[in-house]
Amino acid sequence: MDMDDTDKVAFLVADAKANGLRVLAPDINASSYRFEPVLETTEERARAIRYGLGAIRGLGEGAIMSILKAREGAPFKDLFDFCGRVDRRLVNKRAMEALVKAGAFDSIAPAGQMDRSRLLAGIELAVRKADDSSSNANQAGLFSFGEEEGGQHAPEVELPQVVPFSARECLLHEKVALGYCFSGSLFDDIASEMRRFAPTPLARAMPSKEPIWIAGVVGASRGQMTKRGMMRVIELDDGSAKLDVTVFNELYDARKNVLKVDEPLLVNARIENDEFSGGLRGAALEILTLTEARQRYARGVRIRVEAGKTQEAQVVTALREILVRVREQSSSRETQKSVVLLEARQGQQVCELKLPESFWVTPSDEVLGHLRGIVGERAVEVEYG
Missing domain, CATH: 2.40.50.140 (Nucleic acid-binding proteins)
Incomplete structure (x- = not known):
């Protein structure tokens, strides 16, 4: 298979799925350079193919060989461990971004696919931490004079807290990295x-x-x-x-x-x-x-929160931030806003509040995604009469 021909790769992946084969996502701990059959004998994986790293755009053969060599001793634990073990002269930031967008880090991210935005935002930090660790190790080598190796462990570092990508954003990132949307269709998430x-x-x-x-x-x-x-x-x-x-x-x-x-x-x-x-x-x-159809036909945007929790304040703050951004970016076609209905629940009691017009928003995917990143995917919906 020509790994650079993304149209052919997409066709063969679709053909494999149509014939009952599961095509497993690219994975920094499980993928080889090429597509390979998964050899486990469990019923779930008996008919599966693992995506090859060589089919990821922006990831050269040298970078892939460095990744495969680095993981020979043990699987990568997280992004920081990955940055500390690969040859970053070969695996640069662009290559890491391609791996994240392709979903190759999902298996070791705390929240899987939901952490792709945090992983992308954390690449700079992970590279910096790896550089610091390398510098400290070199200094220790000069001045420790026989101190026992392996006694120090780098403190755990958290990925930055950022809004998760929407399903659409994840698919568009996959298209950039793989040439097509691997994990679904851009229509699936909005079909209903x-x-x-x-x-x-x-x-x-x-x-x-x-x-x-x-x-x-x-x-x-x-x-x-x-x-x-x-x-x-x-x-x-x-x-x-x-x-x-x-x-x-x-x-x-x-x-x-x-x-x-x-x-x-x-x-x-x-x-x-x-x-x-x-x-x-x-x-x-x-x-x-x-967005225009929502503006024309929707009753409003409903946001569900738990009463008495910090979510209420977060929602109000988020709405203020969104309004500033919308006013800066809005065109003449995007001036029509939708009503925002805040539904607060406490036990069996429900209180619905229609927010003032100054808090109404344009019901775009960007705005809805920002709100869902705060209160949860199912807590925000466009409501029709």
Whole structure:
């Protein structure tokens, strides 16, 4: 297998899964250079393949050989142990970032995938600690004069406390490191919400004179010049099927800023037979981002906290920070805010508070992800009437 051909790697991984093989994520303690069968005989792992480190972008063969050599004595315990044992002339910060984004540190991170943001934020600290330990060891070698080795242990160091990545952010990082989203689809995490607006999966779409709402993530986009100007053909993918949708000149000019690869979109379109391909295609009449759909149809953003705990103060502080950032970054299309409902629970009692308008927010994935990082993934939801 050509490890640098990410399209081929993605195809072979999908083919393996379709044939009942489990493809295990890259792992700094378990992966070799190439993809290899897992030899354990337990039923769970009898038909599994371990992802090869050689298929991670930004990780050269020299860096991989250094990692494999360093772990011969014992598996890596954490990021700090890793930095202290590999040859960092070969395994530089860029290589470590690629490993984290690919999920190769998940198995030794305290919270697994949820710690990827902390691992990325901690690389600089881990490198600095490794340099300090090396410097101290050299000084000890000069002045200890026969003192017993191995008596000192470096104190444990905590990873920085930062907001966890959302599922979407993790997948986009995987795409950077591996060339595609390994652990899931960008549509999976938003599928149930998208189905509120576009209940028909692309696989079940049928030709119709009446337009329908369809949803998917933009997988590809290509331009085409016509006599009336530029139009765009985007490929929507919702996991069930892919559909080419034509965005004609006027709509393209108005919405070209959201026609980006990996962007989830809702499209009001007429579905037509495509005589060229023999399949179907769509003709877009209106395009909405998920944030815009939330602004148009949602009742508000509900945040659940435990009464009497510090979460309440954290939520208020977070909302203030978010509001400052939103005002700095908002465009004319992002000025509409959604109501924020704070639900405080204490035992069996529930109190709902509609926060003042000054605390209302734009219900974007960034804002929702920031709040979920404080109060928990399931404690924040967009509520529809």
